[in-house]
Amino acid sequence: MCGAQGPAPCAGCAAELRRAPSLPAPAGVDGCAAFLAYDSAGRELVARLKYRNARSSVPFLARGMAAVAPPGIDVVTWAPTTPARLRARGFDQARLLAQAVARELHLPCRSLLRRRPGPAQTGRDAMARHAGPAFGARRSLEGRRVLVVDDVVTTGATVAAAARALRDAGAEAVHVVAAARTPPGRGHVHSAMAASRRQLWK
DSSP, X not given: OOOOSSSSSOHHHHTTOOBOOOOOOOTXXXXXXXXXXXXXXXXXXXXXXXXXXXXXXXXXXXXXXXXXXXXXOOEEEEXXXXXXXXXXXXXXXXXXXXXXXXXXXXXXXXXOEEEOSOOOSXXXXXXXXXXXOOEEESSOOTTOEEEEEEXXXXXXXXHHHHHXXXXXXXXXXXXXXXXXXOOTTOHHHHHHXXXXXXXXXX
């Protein structure tokens, strides 16, 4: 992103964004859609929110995510970050996006998942990612259709784990919408770049 003042992205940067690829839904997920491809300008836009708390992009991302969300949803939630990440950053970017998407869709946004202890997914290779984080549901969701919001879908392990927990709590359907999705074959690039971004953006 160019760093211009005001809401992000500016018109010039927006012209460089690419739509997310259409890929199969992760296991246990009824549908998985994303707004942007997580590369080049799209990666920079989302990563600035994730690592630098650059919230000026949230309205733009939420509008795009709401536009690709499925109909018939009852409640919006998010895949929470680790407690350590939350303490270090002071915010959870997935929660910010979920709240904004819910406003766009005129739906309630609720904290339905708790994240159990374990490492963050960022920076892990594809094999390690597939084990996924562990989630538990906070309440019964019998018959509910849930939309899970995440910032980036790479292997899909995080949202698959979230879907398992929600289904175990009785959810009838679990859909996912993300700000961005890693293009096919780019998961290893995403993992390799994460460590350097963490150093660069401290």
